[in-house]
Amino acid sequence: MTPQTDRPRFYFNPGAQTFDVQVEPDVLDFHRKLPGYMPTPLVRAPRLAAALGVAEAWVKDESSRLGLPAYKMLGASWATYRELDVRFGPFARCSSLEEQAAHLVSYRPLTLVAATDGNHGRAVARMARWLGLDAHILVPGDMVTARVQAIEQEGAQVQVVQGSYDDAVEASARLADATHLVISDTAWDGYTRVPGWVSAGYSTIFQETDTQLVEHGVRQPDLVAVQMGVGSLAAAAVGHYRARGGKSQVVGVEPTLAACVLRSLTAGQLTEVPGPHTSIMAGLNCGNTSPLAWPLLQGGLSASVAIHDERAEQAMRLLAMDDVESGESGAAGVGGLLELLTGPEAAVTRRRLGVTAQSTVLAISTEGATDPEAYARIVSGS
Missing domain, CATH: 3.40.50.1100 (Rossmann fold)
Structure with missing residues (x-):
């Protein structure tokens, strides 16, 4: 087996399922009553789209959510x-x-x-x-x-x-x-x-995104990239975009050194990735997948990709060019798209995912600069 640190690894599921997922109807109404609630921005990211070789790229910017710098x-x-x-x-x-x-x-x-x-x-x-x-x-x-x-x-x-x-x-x-x-x-x-x-609480992200896409006159994305730590957010994304009738594909992204979901998908069962987990994507440094999220991830992800820290840093700089402040974990979804669609195996991965120059992609930027010193250093390239 190739050591995990050698290169990013992939898992593809050409038969991704759809699910009958019941969204709890009161979640969005509950969030609207919290202090400072407002929908987070859905940002059109033309520089990202050009870098990925797709028609449009959208970023749901969670750098300020209910007074905190992340979606959590x-x-x-x-x-x-x-x-x-x-x-x-x-x-x-x-x-x-x-x-x-x-x-x-x-x-x-x-x-x-x-x-x-x-x-x-x-x-x-x-x-x-x-x-x-x-x-x-x-x-x-x-x-x-x-x-x-x-x-x-x-x-x-x-x-x-x-x-x-x-x-x-x-x-x-x-x-x-x-x-x-x-x-x-x-x-x-x-x-x-x-x-x-x-996980149900995260449905607000995707309900807001649906409304915002309609307001922009844009169809649902062809491909959605979402971060995976223990898998709760990714499970919510699968539940939304792979609901019965849903056609968007969902790809999960995690650090190479803490790729517990990818390792589990490859093994066909929940598998631990022992520490130490030292990625700069600190919010994703998890060695075990949540067993509650696992069935949705195993059945509903079209692909899983593990990325090195350098990809997250590249994504942070690219997002900054589109005026999105995204921390190390926040940019991981975009880092995964960069690896899948522009990396050494891009020709194969684009074909397997059906991504063309006419495709639309969506990434969730899950946090802002939660470590301001590191953010400034990485984005400046110093």
Whole structure:
């Protein structure tokens, strides 16, 4: 077998399925009630389109979502709301955050717990602050200081776990009890309800995108690129674009050194990629695929690609030329498109995916510059 570090690797599924996925109808209405809600921009990216050799490229820019620099608040807020409603509700239908917080006063102290590579934990901490609850966020030992400080500024207790993100997930699971609610975006045996709600929360991204494409007079994309860490966002993308009748193809992208989904697809079963996971795409440094996301990923992805850090850096610079500020993980989807459509095996991969000069592609830029110093260095090329 070729070592994982030698070159990007691919997996193709020519028989990608469609699914009967039921979108929870209240998700978008719930998000609209959160402080500062507005749809994130859908950006036409002509320089990206030219680089990829396609007719149009669109980027859903999640660099500012509900006051945070990443999309994660969508899943964290919906999952927290639903889990609190099950445990301590019911809340009044369409209740505000203030009404929910008042409802929870008699149940305090309550602590929201999450493991994170950065953005998810900050989102859970923000939700805890809005609801007057405590937050205990566990992070891997190699998280950069800027991301740790951002979580602490939300008022959370941050615990550094000497190990990987997956070690932090295991440690967070051990904290669960009657007053400590784990809000995780990955599932494990006996724990699937909350991760399912996290993934459902991401449907707002794709509902907004549908509306924006219509406003631009543009058809649905031929190809959608989405990042894969544990797989929750990618599963949401598959659920949307591979719903019964959907014709858009979905490709998943992850770092070469943490390509747990690609490794699992190749093996035909869930397969761990042991650490250390040292990619600059920190939010994607995951060694295990969520078993809840796995059926959708295995059946619905048309392709999976693992990329080196250099591809993410190239994507960051290219997106900046189209006025999209995208961090290392945020640009990974575009990095995957660059590898698939312009890399050494582009002639083969374009043919397998049916991509031509008339095609339209969509990428989700999932975060802004969450490490400002690194972003400035990479985009300047210094």
